[in-house]
Amino acid sequence: MEEKLKKIQQDYLNRIGSSKTLKDLDEIFIGLFGKNGEVDTLSKQFKDIPKEELKTVGPLFNQIKQKLEKGIRVKREELREEIYQALENETLDTRSGEIKKRTGHIHPVTQFENEIIRLFNKLGFVRADAPQIDTDYNNFEVLNIPENHPARDLQDTLYISGKQQVTNDKLLLRTHTSNSQIRALSQNKPPIRLMNIGRCFRYENVDARHEHTFEQFEIVYVDKRVSMTHLQFLSEYFLKSVFGKDTKARLRPKYYPFVEPGTGVDSLCIFCKGKGCKVCGGIGWLEIGGAGMIHPQVLRNGGIDPDKYSGIAWGFGPERMVMLKYGIKDIRLFNSGDLEFLQKL
Ligand code: DAH
Numbered sequence: 001m002e003e004k005l006k007k008i009q010q011d012y013l014n015r016i017g018s019s020k021t022l023k024d025l026d027e028i029f030i031g032l033f034g035k036n037g038e039v040d041t042l043s044k045q046f047k048d049i050p051k052e053e054l055k056t057v058g059p060l061f062n063q064i065k066q067k068l069e070k071g072i073r074v075k076r077e078e079l080r081e082e083i084y085q086a087l088e089n090e091t092l093d094t095r096s097g098e099i100k101k102r103t104g105h106i107h108p109v110t111q112f113e114n115e116i117i118r119l120f121n122k123l124g125f126v127r128a129d130a131p132q133i134d135t136d137y138n139n140f141e142v143l144n145i146p147e148n149h150p151a152r153d154l155q156d157t158l159y160i161s162g163k164q165q166v167t168n169d170k171l172l173l174r175t176h177t178s179n180s181q182i183r184a185l186s187q188n189k190p191p192i193r194l195m196n197i198g199r200c201f202r203y204e205n206v207d208a209r210h211e212h213t214f215e216q217f218e219i220v221y222v223d224k225r226v227s228m229t230h231l232q233f234l235s236e237y238f239l240k241s242v243f244g245k246d247t248k249a250r251l252r253p254k255y256y257p258f259v260e261p262g263t264g265v266d267s268l269c270i271f272c273k274g275k276g277c278k279v280c281g282g283i284g285w286l287e288i289g290g291a292g293m294i295h296p297q298v299l300r301n302g303g304i305d306p307d308k309y310s311g312i313a314w315g316f317g318p319e320r321m322v323m324l325k326y327g328i329k330d331i332r333l334f335n336s337g338d339l340e341f342l343q344k345l
Helices: 002-019 022-033 040-047 050-090 110-120 150-156 178-187 228-243 296-301 318-326 331-335 339-343
Strands: 131-136 159-161 170-173 192-201 213-221 249-253 259-268 287-292 310-316
Touching: 002 022, 002 040, 002 110, 022 050, 022 213, 040 050, 110 192, 110 213, 110 318, 178 213, 178 296, 178 310, 192 310, 213 228, 213 287, 213 318, 213 331, 228 249, 228 259, 228 310, 228 318, 249 287, 259 310, 259 339, 287 296, 287 318, 310 318, 318 331
Parallel strands: none
Antiparallel strands: 131 170, 159 170, 192 213, 213 310, 249 259, 259 287, 287 310
């Protein structure tokens, strides 16, 4: 029996020593100490062993049990240590290419605006910024829109609490990019060819065609003998570049206090080419922007002599143009952060 026990001990020590995983060790442990395991089976055989022999075999048996149990415990620690080491050395390589890349892209309206800038850079127009938070004076007064002027009703305004420090003027979120006009005129000498593109804000009832936050594209062009002809040409250049060669521009009388004469700028309906359809309401033309000859008083406000110089200005709605171009039905989608929509464009 003694020999048998020693042999079993050696076999198990070998198995423990060559175990590769914790699972291997679990199996050895159960095989030894589990129900009907090696230890169980052996102890059942003890009743047949002569008493004399049992005196040595019993302690040996207990010794072997302890030794094997300890062997398993030590080996288990070793294997755990190996696993921790392996985990510690393992790094997640995010550049490996196995993680699917999601590439973003420039917002469709910004893409369109970049295209506008390119188109008008070619004609010598330079971009000039104007602030989104501005004074009542720059946004309205200087453009011939005094307080209580009915034109203010067309642009419901978001005022900001607090005043401009130097002039003590009311502050507001600009309602149009025309707040760039007075800066363009007073900070430059003709010839002036500037454009301003950016955010505007109105206290609007939001629906599929109206947003409280939207973009405008403004130009100011002042030189000797600038006329409506230039306006017609530039409108046509712009619309043809965006909507294609078979588009036409039409200037239609419209009132804005800061231009005289003032015009709406229409594009030949890009869907029916003038025949009349649902989109243009049967008219054949779509209103895209407002424009006109800069009012002599506005030129004077900017320190420019209207007897020597004349100028044109316009304001277009880039979002409306992108909507027409790509058949987008709801202006609210642009600022929605809706990835499904944005990724389609
Ligand atoms: N600022 C006008 C608006 O928001 C658009 C506009 C009309 C701009 C005529 C101009 C202009 O520069 O000359 O409705």
